Amino acid sequence: MSKASTNGAARFVRGALHCARFDLAESLRSRRVLIFLVLYLALSVGSAILFTELLQAVEEELALQLLVARTDLPGSMTQAVVERPEVRRVLYRFIRDNALVDAVLSVPPIALLFGWVTLTFTPLLVVLTSSDAISEEVAAGTARFALFRVSRGSYVFGKLIAQTALMCVGLLLAALGAYIVGAVQLGSFEPVRSALYIGRYALTSSVYAFSFLGLTLGISQLTRSVPWSRALGLFAMVTVIGLERFLVKGKLPQRFPVTSETLCQVLPPAHKLDLWRVTLSEMAPALVMLVALGLTFFAIGASRFVRRDL
Amino acid sequence: MSTSALRFYDVHKRYGKTHALAGMSFEVKAGVVTGLIGPNGAGKTTTFSVATGAVQEDAGVVDVLGKGAFDPRVHGSVVSVLPQDCALSPYSNAKQLLGHYARLSGMTKREAQKETARLLELTSLTERAGSRVRELSHGMRRRLAVAQALIGTPKLILLDEPTGGLDPKLVASMRDILRSLRGKSAVLVSTHILSDVEDTCDEVIFVDRGRVTRSGALDDVTQRARLVTLRVSEEVSEEVLARARAKNISLTRTASLAYSYSLTEGQDASDALTALLGAGVRVVEVTMGEPLMDAYLKAQQE
Numbered sequence: 001m002s003k004a005s006t007n008g009a010a011r012f013v014r015g016a017l018h019c020a021r022f023d024l025a026e027s028l029r030s031r032r033v034l035i036f037l038v039l040y041l042a043l044s045v046g047s048a049i050l051f052t053e054l055l056q057a058v059e060e061e062l063a064l065q066l067l068v069a070r071t072d073l074p075g076s077m078t079q080a081v082v083e084r085p086e087v088r089r090v091l092y093r094f095i096r097d098n099a100l101v102d103a104v105l106s107v108p109p110i111a112l113l114f115g116w117v118t119l120t121f122t123p124l125l126v127v128l129t130s131s132d133a134i135s136e137e138v139a140a141g142t143a144r145f146a147l148f149r150v151s152r153g154s155y156v157f158g159k160l161i162a163q164t165a166l167m168c169v170g171l172l173l174a175a176l177g178a179y180i181v182g183a184v185q186l187g188s189f190e191p192v193r194s195a196l197y198i199g200r201y202a203l204t205s206s207v208y209a210f211s212f213l214g215l216t217l218g219i220s221q222l223t224r225s226v227p228w229s230r231a232l233g234l235f236a237m238v239t240v241i242g243l244e245r246f247l248v249k250g251k252l253p254q255r256f257p258v259t260s261e262t263l264c265q266v267l268p269p270a271h272k273l274d275l276w277r278v279t280l281s282e283m284a285p286a287l288v289m290l291v292a293l294g295l296t297f298f299a300i301g302a303s304r305f306v307r308r309d310l
Numbered sequence: 311m312s313t314s315a316l317r318f319y320d321v322h323k324r325y326g327k328t329h330a331l332a333g334m335s336f337e338v339k340a341g342v343v344t345g346l347i348g349p350n351g352a353g354k355t356t357t358f359s360v361a362t363g364a365v366q367e368d369a370g371v372v373d374v375l376g377k378g379a380f381d382p383r384v385h386g387s388v389v390s391v392l393p394q395d396c397a398l399s400p401y402s403n404a405k406q407l408l409g410h411y412a413r414l415s416g417m418t419k420r421e422a423q424k425e426t427a428r429l430l431e432l433t434s435l436t437e438r439a440g441s442r443v444r445e446l447s448h449g450m451r452r453r454l455a456v457a458q459a460l461i462g463t464p465k466l467i468l469l470d471e472p473t474g475g476l477d478p479k480l481v482a483s484m485r486d487i488l489r490s491l492r493g494k495s496a497v498l499v500s501t502h503i504l505s506d507v508e509d510t511c512d513e514v515i516f517v518d519r520g521r522v523t524r525s526g527a528l529d530d531v532t533q534r535a536r537l538v539t540l541r542v543s544e545e546v547s548e549e550v551l552a553r554a555r556a557k558n559i560s561l562t563r564t565a566s567l568a569y570s571y572s573l574t575e576g577q578d579a580s581d582a583l584t585a586l587l588g589a590g591v592r593v594v595e596v597t598m599g600e601p602l603m604d605a606y607l608k609a610q611q612e
Contacts, residue, residue: 029401141396
């Protein structure tokens with residue numbers, strides 16, 4: 001690589017990091033980020049509390065059926081619950097993979113819930129909080145103060161770094177909330193295993209949500225209208241999820257299995273199930289694909305952004 | 311080395327059916343403060359946007375500091391801009407914001423701190439350094455925006471309405487800042503306030519409907535070396551005017567109680583003054599050249 005291109009790359013990264021740091025700091029100084037973090041925490045803690053209540057109700061019912069004494073702390077009979085054939089059958093209907101069912105059933109219940117909640121809802125939170133990250137600054141003209149100093153590519157890449165960091169902070173907070181609720185509410189809480197699994201799902205959820213973040217920020221670069229970028233972000237998310245369902249469950253996969261399978265590969269939800277696998281080597285293809293998809297969606301938006309009038 | 315800091319040659323830009331720039335051609339010389347004057351919709355802001363790469367021209371040539379069209383990777387630390395109606399990041403304070411832009415301009419952390427302190431002082435914002443942007447008044451925000459345009463030692467500074475929203479005292483200090491840039495940076499100032507231009511600019515560019523209607527040194531445009539304007543206390547009689555004409559002093563009535571005449575070789579301003587005073591006319595004011603407003607209006611009519 002020539003010296004000029006090395007300098008160019010270094011300048012690009014330096015500019016992106018300055019933009020990211022400032023964007024992150026600006027977000028932390030605003031009230032908006034508090035709302036954003038509260039959303040993550042509320043989702044995690046709220047669902048954990050609901051889950052423990054539901055678990056208690058299920059256990060009470062099970063205690064009645066098994067004619068054993070009921071307990072005050074939910075989770076004391078978790079193992080008995082998950083070993084029920086009904087539970088396995090229900091899970092199999094969704095997953096259709098016995099190894100994966102075993103993997104899922106071996107996870108501490110609070111971590112299982114955390115993983116499911118974050119994988120399901122983090123994309124929505126990402127769309128709600130990041131869809132105007134670029135369009136808003138372009139609309140207000142704020143971006144122009146930076147854009148005559150750094151390249152547009154550097155600027156939007158900085159935005160991607162900042163929004164990814166914010167998402168990770170949100171997920172970390174959510175993980176902490178779920179862990180605390182589990183520790184307080186569950187009878188059979190395993191501190192170390194739960195921490196490890198919750199941490200792992202925070203990581204996999206962040207990778208999954210990153211693909212949606214790339215999509216959202218890609219769209220945010222296409223318009224200078226804040227309402228439009230929000231609407232398009234939501235529309236894109238719903239479309240991606242709906243299309244994946246259609247390609248998996250509709251009539252298309254029966255008639256054109258290869259086409260459906262291929263198309264599915266460019267849709268993040270198609271890789272979601274693999275994030276529940278046990279070993280990293282099993283998960284790795286999905287993780288790599290999700291990061292690649294996020295970067296590709298983002299790059300498509302950026303390729304337009306660097307050329308368009310601001 | 312090029313003496314031209316910014317050059318537009320036959321630049322065109324359309325927004326739908328609107329021809330915002332219709333063959334815009336001009337030059338801003340290095341170290342010279344140039345005023346860009348025109349009515350609303352004349353293409354001033356589009357000119358700035360094209361010059362800084364925010365908007366891509368449809369046709370024509372734009373050359374910034376002799377290094378081609380604007381590219382932040384090439385021009386980032388030597389060109390700065392005060393865009394019009396652009397909001398600064400609201401949650402940072404003045405010091406943090408200037409520090410951030412200084413770092414983006416390639417300064418080290420220490421250099422950025424030093425530069426921030428200098429610019430806060432220059433724009434009288436030192437006392438509000440810790441205030442968030444959204445807590446500042448409109449005028450203070452404008453000064454902060456001007457401050458960010460002065461970071462480092464830019465060779466070309468583009469200022470879109472720099473005195474808009476400033477009180478008279480701050481307008482005066484802004485004019486001082488502009489004058490202090492003479493000889494150091496090329497400055498292109500877009501403004502509606504002609505007194506700003508008369509007070510600070512060396513050159514002017516009049517624009518209308520996306521093209522230049524007239525440009526040149528301020529003294530040439532206002533005919534400062536050739537035109538004498540006399541304000542009198544009462545209208546001058548035809549007889550006095552005829553006597554002056556006989557002495558080769560052709561006075562033209564330009565407005566109520568105002569007469570002007572163009573100097574010919576060997577004449578100076580005192581000739582007309584002597585002629586009028588000798589005829590008993592009370593002259594209350596003698597100015598060289600015509601007001602910039604008159605020159606501007608003439609250019610718009612041509």
